[in-house]
Amino acid sequence: MESVTPILEFKKTCVSYTKQTMAVKYVSAAIERNTITAIMGPSGCGKSTLLRAVNLMHNLYPNIRVDGEILLNGENILAMEPIDVRRRVGMVFQRPAPFPTMSIYDNVLSGFVLNGIKLSKVEKDATVERCLRSVALWDEVKDVLNKKGTFLSGGQQQRLCIARALAMKPDVLLMDEPTSALDPIATKHIEELLLELQKEVTILIVTHNMGQAKRISSKSMFMYLGELVEYGDTETVFSKPSDERTKAYLTGKMG
Amino acid sequence: MTKLKIKNRLAQDRLMLWSVCLFAALTAVPLLAILGEVLLRGYDQLSWSFFTEPTPTAYKAMKAIEAGAPIPGGIANGIIGTMIMLGMAVVVAVPSGILCGAYLAENPKNRFAQVVSYLTDLLQGTPSVIIGIITYIWVVVPMKGYSAIAGSVALCIMMLPLIIRSTEETLKILPASLKEAGLALGGNKARVMMKVQLPAAFGGIFTGVLLAISRVIGETAPLMFTALGCSFIRFAVDKPISAVPLLIWEFFNDPNLQELIWGASLFLLLFVLTLNLLSKYLAKKWNQ
Numbered sequence: 001m002e003s004v005t006p007i008l009e010f011k012k013t014c015v016s017y018t019k020q021t022m023a024v025k026y027v028s029a030a031i032e033r034n035t036i037t038a039i040m041g042p043s044g045c046g047k048s049t050l051l052r053a054v055n056l057m058h059n060l061y062p063n064i065r066v067d068g069e070i071l072l073n074g075e076n077i078l079a080m081e082p083i084d085v086r087r088r089v090g091m092v093f094q095r096p097a098p099f100p101t102m103s104i105y106d107n108v109l110s111g112f113v114l115n116g117i118k119l120s121k122v123e124k125d126a127t128v129e130r131c132l133r134s135v136a137l138w139d140e141v142k143d144v145l146n147k148k149g150t151f152l153s154g155g156q157q158q159r160l161c162i163a164r165a166l167a168m169k170p171d172v173l174l175m176d177e178p179t180s181a182l183d184p185i186a187t188k189h190i191e192e193l194l195l196e197l198q199k200e201v202t203i204l205i206v207t208h209n210m211g212q213a214k215r216i217s218s219k220s221m222f223m224y225l226g227e228l229v230e231y232g233d234t235e236t237v238f239s240k241p242s243d244e245r246t247k248a249y250l251t252g253k254m255g
Numbered sequence: 256m257t258k259l260k261i262k263n264r265l266a267q268d269r270l271m272l273w274s275v276c277l278f279a280a281l282t283a284v285p286l287l288a289i290l291g292e293v294l295l296r297g298y299d300q301l302s303w304s305f306f307t308e309p310t311p312t313a314y315k316a317m318k319a320i321e322a323g324a325p326i327p328g329g330i331a332n333g334i335i336g337t338m339i340m341l342g343m344a345v346v347v348a349v350p351s352g353i354l355c356g357a358y359l360a361e362n363p364k365n366r367f368a369q370v371v372s373y374l375t376d377l378l379q380g381t382p383s384v385i386i387g388i389i390t391y392i393w394v395v396v397p398m399k400g401y402s403a404i405a406g407s408v409a410l411c412i413m414m415l416p417l418i419i420r421s422t423e424e425t426l427k428i429l430p431a432s433l434k435e436a437g438l439a440l441g442g443n444k445a446r447v448m449m450k451v452q453l454p455a456a457f458g459g460i461f462t463g464v465l466l467a468i469s470r471v472i473g474e475t476a477p478l479m480f481t482a483l484g485c486s487f488i489r490f491a492v493d494k495p496i497s498a499v500p501l502l503i504w505e506f507f508n509d510p511n512l513q514e515l516i517w518g519a520s521l522f523l524l525l526f527v528l529t530l531n532l533l534s535k536y537l538a539k540k541w542n543q
């Protein structure tokens with residue numbers, strides 16, 4: 001019996017946008033450290049909503065209610081300061097969103113600037129190189145670090161956004177369909193990158209691409225109408241799903 | 256559908272097009288007429304000394320007219336006064352207007368913000384002569400005299416609503432993802448505003464500031480109550496000072512100086528035109 005605290009644990013987590021309906025209903029699941037967990041399910045089932053609950057994005061909109069608990073290293077983040085949580089939980093969005101007014105260099109360091117952390121020139125250079133190397137972007141951009149991030153291709157921009165999130169050394173990285181706007185080659189790059197990154201960070205990734213889930217994740221969640229209907233090892237979920245709805249989705253009869 | 260009906264509709268279409276063109280041309284006529292008139296009458300006066308020398312006295316002007324010579328002197332006192340007052344007004348109105356606009360954009364549902372937003376509309380619609388008389392009571396009376404400071408306060412009040420609105424509107428059309436990306440990195444709201452949102456909105460805000468300047472640069476009424484006017488070049492901010500629109504009014508009231516109206520008007524018109532073109536150009540550039 002091992003009793004390691006999971007890095008992230010949902011406990012009856014509920015999210016509602018309006019009083020009448022819940023977009024996420026009583027989700028309970030424990031996420032293991034240094035794994036990639038894929039979140040799948042038909043459109044509108046609450047994947048993004050669940051993900052955004054983890055870095056308290058819902059706090060920005062006063063009408064949205066989040067109930068239950070979400071534990072980060074055993075601590076309930078719903079009771080923590082959003083700034084604290086977001087520093088430990090990075091997020092990469094569906095559309096690559098480098099800050100348009102910042103250079104590539106400044107984009108990587110933007111987390112420090114936004115947190116009011118001052119770095120020396122040496123530390124800055126080292127951080128930029130380390131982070132860009134870890135997303136395999138360094139060789140492509142090392143000569144144009146002063147150019148605006150928006151000059152890069154979509155795939156490069158997305159890697160830049162991952163680098164920007166990694167610079168803050170988060171414990172958990174949330175990714176909402178990070179490759180859906182990218183071509184297959186850029187997607188492959190990012191998938192390889194994620195497999196590499198899971199040594200340092202726990203990744204929660206929403207994906208519509210079942211192949212992608214199979215290729216990179218060790219655990220898979222299947223959501224349906226706001227409920228978590230299946231959660232287990234990716235191999236098991238794909239080969240012997242225990243829920244009829246998962247089966248239907250995986251065989252293309254739904255979603 | 257019969258052929259006749261189609262023909263009818265095409266005819267309607269053509270009629271519509273022609274009438275739209277006609278009305279567009281009609282509205283352009285007064286604009287071009289104003290521009291042409293001012294250009295024709297003012298062009299002769301534009302010379303180097305027109306911009307470097309202060310207003311001539313009525314006596315000197317009269318002598319020159321009698322001798323058949325061009326009127327000496329220029330509008331330097333007005334240009335310098337306008338620049339001093341605009342400068343002071345911009346220094347106060349731009350940062351406070353931007354902060355206020357950012358507050359309104361971030362808290363659209365807040366009661367206080369709604370009140371401020373309503374007041375901004377009200378201020379924008381307030382006739383400038385009323386802003387002049389209020390500034391007279393608030394600034395000129397306690398300071399016991401007309402001054403550049405009083406003039407700049409009036410201009411500042413007039414610029415504020417324009418800057419507030421342009422900041423607010425520009426921030427509101429930024430994609431929410433930008434702000435979310437900033438906050439997701441752990442930034443607090445103030446830092447995300449300063450480092451991410453405001454820089455991204457810079458183009459729109461800058462355009463708004465230019466438009467606000469071009470809006471108030473020609474204001475005459477509020478300056479009559481506050482800056483009063485001055486016939487020589489002066490840099491003191493606590494004394495009465497001149498301004499280009501004030502000069503136009505003074506020239507109009509002095510038969511000997513009336514010729515100078517056109518040079519001063521042309522200067523003002525060209526200045527505003529340049530600001531407008533510049534703001535259009537910048538807006539286009541930043542929207543790419």
Ligand SMILES: Nc1ncnc2c1ncn2[C@@H]1O[C@H](COP(=O)(O)OP(=O)(O)OP(=O)(O)O)[C@@H](O)[C@H]1O
Binds near residue numbers: 017023041042043045
């Ligand atoms: N801002 C919002 N206001 C109100 N309802 C919302 C909002 N965002 C999402 N919803 C609702 O919440 C439910 C879950 O949405 P969510 O975006 O989490 O779905 P998703 O699983 O991410 O879908 P997709 O795969 O299309 O991205 C949907 O029914 C949606 O209509």
Ligand SMILES: [Mg+2]
Binds near residue numbers: 047048049176
């Ligand atoms: Mg989604």
